[in-house]
Amino acid sequence: MRTPQADVATPPADPEGPTEHHPAPGGNSARSRSQHQRRKRIVQAAAALASRGGVEAMQMRTVAERAGVALGTLYRYFPSKMDLVVAVVGEEIDLLESSIQRRPPSSPTPSGRAVDVLMRATRGLMREPELADALIRSLILAEVETPFGDRMTGLLLRVSAGGLDPARASEEQLALAGSLSSIWVQELLEMLRGRRTYDQIQRRIEIASDRLLSDL
Amino acid sequence: MRTPQADVATPPADPEGPTEHHPAPGGNSARSRSQHQRRKRIVQAAAALASRGGVEAMQMRTVAERAGVALGTLYRYFPSKMDLVVAVVGEEIDLLESSIQRRPPSSPTPSGRAVDVLMRATRGLMREPELADALIRSLILAEVETPFGDRMTGLLLRVSAGGLDPARASEEQLALAGSLSSIWVQELLEMLRGRRTYDQIQRRIEIASDRLLSDL
DNA sequence: ACAGATATTAGAATCTGTTCTAGTTTGCCA
DNA sequence: TGGCAAACTAGAACAGATTCTAATATCTGT
Numbered sequence: 001m002r003t004p005q006a007d008v009a010t011p012p013a014d015p016e017g018p019t020e021h022h023p024a025p026g027g028n029s030a031r032s033r034s035q036h037q038r039r040k041r042i043v044q045a046a047a048a049l050a051s052r053g054g055v056e057a058m059q060m061r062t063v064a065e066r067a068g069v070a071l072g073t074l075y076r077y078f079p080s081k082m083d084l085v086v087a088v089v090g091e092e093i094d095l096l097e098s099s100i101q102r103r104p105p106s107s108p109t110p111s112g113r114a115v116d117v118l119m120r121a122t123r124g125l126m127r128e129p130e131l132a133d134a135l136i137r138s139l140i141l142a143e144v145e146t147p148f149g150d151r152m153t154g155l156l157l158r159v160s161a162g163g164l165d166p167a168r169a170s171e172e173q174l175a176l177a178g179s180l181s182s183i184w185v186q187e188l189l190e191m192l193r194g195r196r197t198y199d200q201i202q203r204r205i206e207i208a209s210d211r212l213l214s215d216l
Numbered sequence: 217m218r219t220p221q222a223d224v225a226t227p228p229a230d231p232e233g234p235t236e237h238h239p240a241p242g243g244n245s246a247r248s249r250s251q252h253q254r255r256k257r258i259v260q261a262a263a264a265l266a267s268r269g270g271v272e273a274m275q276m277r278t279v280a281e282r283a284g285v286a287l288g289t290l291y292r293y294f295p296s297k298m299d300l301v302v303a304v305v306g307e308e309i310d311l312l313e314s315s316i317q318r319r320p321p322s323s324p325t326p327s328g329r330a331v332d333v334l335m336r337a338t339r340g341l342m343r344e345p346e347l348a349d350a351l352i353r354s355l356i357l358a359e360v361e362t363p364f365g366d367r368m369t370g371l372l373l374r375v376s377a378g379g380l381d382p383a384r385a386s387e388e389q390l391a392l393a394g395s396l397s398s399i400w401v402q403e404l405l406e407m408l409r410g411r412r413t414y415d416q417i418q419r420r421i422e423i424a425s426d427r428l429l430s431d432l
Numbered sequence: 433a434c435a436g437a438t439a440t441t442a443g444a445a446t447c448t449g450t451t452c453t454a455g456t457t458t459g460c461c462a
Numbered sequence: 463t464g465g466c467a468a469a470c471t472a473g474a475a476c477a478g479a480t481t482c483t484a485a486t487a488t489c490t491g492t
Binding site: 183 | 394402405
């Protein structure tokens with residue numbers, strides 16, 4: 001069985017680094033431009049379907065149809081459904097990051113700023129519960145690394161420790177921010193299962209953040 | 217599509233509470249006894265298959281065959297593959313709990329005892345990596361509540377806060393033990409992805425446990 | 433021991449992710 | 463411009479989970 005790889009959504013012969021999520025967005029040849037368009041249409045179609053009926057509604061045949069490509073082409077861009085899901089999530093995280101940039105968390109404490117970020121992300125996901133459900137679950141399931149956890153951990157480090165570059169953080173700092181991110185993901189899952197309200201999540205995240213990040 | 221429900225593995229007309237995992241193990245009628253046997257055989261067959269090739273190898277047809285029941289019967293006992301996985305996990309947690317009872321963690325600090333428990337569980341899971349992978353992922357994926365998180369949280373509370381009954385714990389205590397459990401699950405996932413060694417997990421769990429449980 | 437209810441069975445059928453095939457189109461370039 | 467390589471397409475084929483069916487087998491109560 002095919003499992004998600006680092007070459008996600010990288011059409012063959014695309015000279016792209018492993019940390020780049022989109023296939024050469026600033027590509028210059030006609031081919032790479034049209035490829036980028038096609039990829040975008042696919043992801044949009046997938047997101048639109050998922051935001052309705054969740055992963056179930058996001059069927060590969062349907063996505064291909066909506067995006068106006070053949071099934072085989074869809075599979076060329078995204079070797080598995082999971083790869084497609086990962087791409088959709090990537091877009092969501094982009095949104096969160098730019099939102100943070102536009103309006104940085106204002107709390108005076110590190111742990112408060114982390115809570116700000118996580119609850120803002122929570123609200124964002126709550127707006128599209130079906131999508132959120134599909135995405136969170138799929139990501140956790142993913143066989144291999146997804147940029148997800150690390151990106152969130154980095155975001156938390158930056159907002160809570162005064163712009164600290166994750167690459168420069170101590171092992172302990174990474175562990176603490178990563179832990180908070182883990183807790184948030186699990187709380188989100190509980191919410192999707194109907195076992196947490198927004199307020200409960202906030203309370204629990206605050207409790208954990210206080211202990212984990214207060215002296216970051 | 218059928219999703220896991222509270223009636224998991226409860227053959228019709230079985231007067232069983234929602235917190236009970238096995239169908240009336242001490243049942244008295246010939247029927248409930250034979251049902252129990254059948255269920256047991258199914259779970260054993262499933263576990264055996266999963267401990268080899270993971271979820272992939274645990275195909276419903278194969279499980280049915282090994283357990284000597286028809287596919288339809290398997291589906292009567294476990295309405296979905298996930299339900300079957302949940303049952304297998306239940307057995308694993310039983311093992312952990314009895315192991316804790318036999319040899320309680322001896323560390324002098326609450327956080328140390330919690331680490332003991334989690335690392336013991338980690339070692340147990342590492343012995344059957346394929347099985348562990350299947351189980352952890354599937355549990356996280358489960359649509360609805362599984363006893364998993366709560367059982368682990370309860371276990372942590374009991375060992376770290378001097379036998380504290382989870383039903384009597386404060387909201388904060390529950391949040392803290394639950395958070396540690398969440399972190400552990402995510403670390404386990406990272407290990408399954410090959411991104412953590414046992415030692416790294418131990419270190420990170422210690423760091424988190426210190427902050428979260430030191431004054432439980 | 434009989435009747436109705438429930439459980440079981442073998443196997444076909446359905447659904448969706450994934451792979452494969454054969455033929456067509458497109459971009460590049462000598 | 464001719465032609466190769468890569469991308470694309472329609473659609474068939476395959477795999478494994480889940481559902482459905484019709485026929486039996488097993489219980490249970492009386």
